[in-house]
Amino acid sequence: MSKNLFLEIYRTLHSAFGPQHWWPGETPFEMMVGAILTQNTNWANVERAIAQLKAAGLMNPRRLGQCPERRLARLIRPAGYFNIKARRLREFMRWYEARTGNGPVEALRGVRTNRLRQELLSISGVGPETADSILLYALRRRVFVVDAYTRRILFRHRLIRRNASYDEIQQLFHGSLPTSTPLYNEYHALIVQSGKAVCRPKPLCDQCPLLPLLGKPKLR
DNA sequence: GACCAGGCACATC
């Protein structure tokens, strides 16, 4: 057994599922928008919403920042929670304009990760997962993203308590992995893939690549 | 028709 369980888990998932090449999105700005739209929502629905924003010519900071909330809601309707997410996008854009003048994300390059994370978390509608997704995928910061899949997989394999906090779970990864953006990026993507393919609500445990490593999971 | 999907804010105890 390896000294570093979390690295072993990563290697196992990587062997089983292959490289994932995340985040799906053409530009860092699009990734930020996607991070908000995908809150508690199937990615296929998010893609429809993103396609609509693009078709309307709004997938750039200046145009999106000018779009009225009502119209925004209509366009992102397929992503669900469209009224709330329209408001959240506008809240986010208020911060984004103040920070970059609605220019490219490179304006954020000199800002420390912890500082950026605090600022993102202060935006209404941006919680820890959304903030960390933006930091890791759009801004290439060394921050591990914890999501519902992460929680489910770790809990079923008895690596966390049911009520473990976000920060607690994140610390588990930060504390046991090399500090690396590509590693965090790929690891989270693999967890999501694993959660979709195997560690589902109705799990396919006989196909679980982690079975040899972690043994039989507990299913509640 | 029920369940699920890459959360979050807010109220309440």
Next chain:
DNA sequence: GATGTGCATGGT
């Protein structure tokens, strides 16, 4: 700090 609720579409 823990727990419960509203928000909503589209696929299975």
